[in-house]
Amino acid sequence: MSAPASSKPILTSRASDRVFIAGLALIGALYLFLILAMLAADASFTTPWRIWEALGSPEIRYSIKLSLISCCVTSLLSIWFAVPIGYVMSRFDFPGKTVIDAILDIPIVLPPLVVGLSLLILFQTSVGRWIEEIIPITYAIPSVILAQFSVACAFSVRTMRGTFEQISPRGEHVAMTLGCSCAKAFWLVALPEARRGMLTAATLAWARSLGEFGPILVFSGATRFKTEVLPTTVFLELSVGRLESAVAVSLLMVIAAAVVLMVVRIFGAPKSF
Amino acid sequence: MISIENLSVRAGMFRLDGIGFEIPTGKHGVLMGKTGSGKTTILEAICGLREPVVGRIMMMGRDVTELPPALRGIGYVPQDRALFNTMTVAENAGFALGLRGWSQPDIDARVAELAGWLDIATLLQRSPRDLSGGEAQRVAIARALAARPDVLVFDEPLSALDEDMRGEMCELLARVRSHSNATILHVTHSKTEAARLADVVFVLKDGIVSRETSTTK
Numbered sequence: 001m002s003a004p005a006s007s008k009p010i011l012t013s014r015a016s017d018r019v020f021i022a023g024l025a026l027i028g029a030l031y032l033f034l035i036l037a038m039l040a041a042d043a044s045f046t047t048p049w050r051i052w053e054a055l056g057s058p059e060i061r062y063s064i065k066l067s068l069i070s071c072c073v074t075s076l077l078s079i080w081f082a083v084p085i086g087y088v089m090s091r092f093d094f095p096g097k098t099v100i101d102a103i104l105d106i107p108i109v110l111p112p113l114v115v116g117l118s119l120l121i122l123f124q125t126s127v128g129r130w131i132e133e134i135i136p137i138t139y140a141i142p143s144v145i146l147a148q149f150s151v152a153c154a155f156s157v158r159t160m161r162g163t164f165e166q167i168s169p170r171g172e173h174v175a176m177t178l179g180c181s182c183a184k185a186f187w188l189v190a191l192p193e194a195r196r197g198m199l200t201a202a203t204l205a206w207a208r209s210l211g212e213f214g215p216i217l218v219f220s221g222a223t224r225f226k227t228e229v230l231p232t233t234v235f236l237e238l239s240v241g242r243l244e245s246a247v248a249v250s251l252l253m254v255i256a257a258a259v260v261l262m263v264v265r266i267f268g269a270p271k272s273f
Numbered sequence: 274m275i276s277i278e279n280l281s282v283r284a285g286m287f288r289l290d291g292i293g294f295e296i297p298t299g300k301h302g303v304l305m306g307k308t309g310s311g312k313t314t315i316l317e318a319i320c321g322l323r324e325p326v327v328g329r330i331m332m333m334g335r336d337v338t339e340l341p342p343a344l345r346g347i348g349y350v351p352q353d354r355a356l357f358n359t360m361t362v363a364e365n366a367g368f369a370l371g372l373r374g375w376s377q378p379d380i381d382a383r384v385a386e387l388a389g390w391l392d393i394a395t396l397l398q399r400s401p402r403d404l405s406g407g408e409a410q411r412v413a414i415a416r417a418l419a420a421r422p423d424v425l426v427f428d429e430p431l432s433a434l435d436e437d438m439r440g441e442m443c444e445l446l447a448r449v450r451s452h453s454n455a456t457i458l459h460v461t462h463s464k465t466e467a468a469r470l471a472d473v474v475f476v477l478k479d480g481i482v483s484r485e486t487s488t489t490k
Contacts, residue, residue: 170355173322176342177349178420179372192359 039254045247054248059224063233064252066144070229071209074148078156078205079198086160086201087186091169107154112214115150119143119219139221144229147215152205159204163197164190199267207260210253274298275319275424275456277482280328282311282318288326289314294475294482298333301450301457303467305485306477312460313352315477316428319458320349333423333456345424348417348455352429354409356401362412363388363397369420387415390452391445407438411445418453425449427459431466443469 054060089101107115122128123138137143167190175185213231220227222236230253237246280292289311296302306312317323319330321342330338337345357365366387367380375383388394391411401409410430417425430446431439447470450457461467467474474485 168353168355170351170353171357173317173320173342174349174351174355174416175357175368176322177320177345177347177426178369178416179343181341181343184372189357189359193357195359 042247042251042254046244046251050244051248051251054245055252057245059228060233060245060249062225063228063230063249066141066227067210067229070141070144070148071206073145074152074209075202075206077145077149078153079160079202081153082156082160082201082205083191083194083198085157086162087164087190089157089161090164104154104157107151108158112151112212113218116147116215116218119147119150119215138219139223139227141220141227143220144216144227147219148209148212150215151212152208155208156201156205159201160194160197163194163201166197167193196267200264203260203264207257210256210260274331274333275302275458276329276331277315277319278329278331280315280318280330281326282314282323282328283326284311284314284317284323287311287314289480292328292482294484296456296458296473298456299454300472301446301459301470302473302475303459303461303471304475304477304482305461305464305467307462310477311480312462312477313428315482316426316458316460320347320426321345346422348420348422348425350410350413350417350425350427350430352432354401354413356404356409356412356416358401360401361397362393362399362401362404365401365412366393366397366415366419368416373420383419384415387418390448391415406434407442410434410442414445414449418449418455421453421455423455425453425455425457427457429461430459431461431463439466446470 055064085104089097089104110118120138123132132138135142137146171189171193172180172182172185175189176182180188211231212229213235216227216229216232217235222228222232224236228236230249233249234246234253237243237249275296277292277294281288281290282292283289292315294302294304304312304315314323318325321337321340325338328338329336332345332347356362357368360368363381363384366384367375370380370383384397385394388397391414393408393411393415396404396408396412401412404412427446431442434442443466446459450470459466459470475482476485
């Protein structure tokens, strides 16, 4: 059968393909350049000696210590919550699942200051005040961890849900026919399969906590030798005009973030999101 | 014996009603049907992985309808084998025995016995990720057989294998039956498999299971 008279010839060439790919590469390169230019600007603003000098300051050493401890605690807490929530969301269907799914994403989309303000108000309620009587939280170290956890856990939940969705439930089904309860199948089959995802979730929670500032500023304050973490240090150093110290601390955070990203890329689960 | 009586089972919007069939003790029953006809849904209900709406599932004279999968005494080989990738082949094969509190020497002896006649002895320390389709199938069968279940359930066991391997695997399934004395439910859409292996054939069509007499041995 001959082609209809209205049929158009196909117009394509190797050259048009190259133009398309070059266009994609150019857009990508522009964004990469912006990221690298920011890092290069930071690096050129200071010297290793000044970073070392900044590390010698007792305030900054305290904030590094608090940052490391609070990020590790937050990371562990996030995994503790994210694994069961991610498993339930990936394996079971139940009424209201869509609503719960949306609620779990709220900390990700909420402005950081609003998270801090919401936490502050929560601990002004009667239940919050009752908790404060037992453990002082607001403007104390636990508030730093809680502020970090509120946001970081949402990222861990997303990661763990993605991880379990990539693991076929068939393995757990087989384990159950072989003699496992639901819990044992989870413990012996699903959890070991999810270990790379758990590492990714924990690392992302750690990195996210390290950079958390807005909720901590509102909920924990910015008191030196008390609730000062690295982003708070950058803010405080900037506010008193010590730009070089602020940049030195920023570079420390950049190095920590780079290490974390490398860990995720090397050991992390593919397609976590 | 596997006896399904007036079973109704639901999977999302899909529903099967009034399903009934019986496979006598020690026989190889094949349930045939087109893709999407609900074969796997019935199989999952038999394994206890899907709760029936109504109906009764009897195995070796026991009503297992309300029992959890762990207490049904089933060896299940799913279509995708679902081997445990974080364990070695030997750990996969001995998994059910560990759950039953067997000592490690007893587990090792049983795994070695199974590995001998399923021809997987050289694979025992390998990861399931490194196995070919046929090897993975043998390991999945070993894992299902280890605790000597009364009932074996195969879901499309040959569908992921090439033509040469299918013939070999058919022979293996026939040997499994004679070796284990278990009652077998084998789900497939292949008439060749049914003709080669089945003592009794059931066809699931338009939500109704009927016994086919012409192809039974």
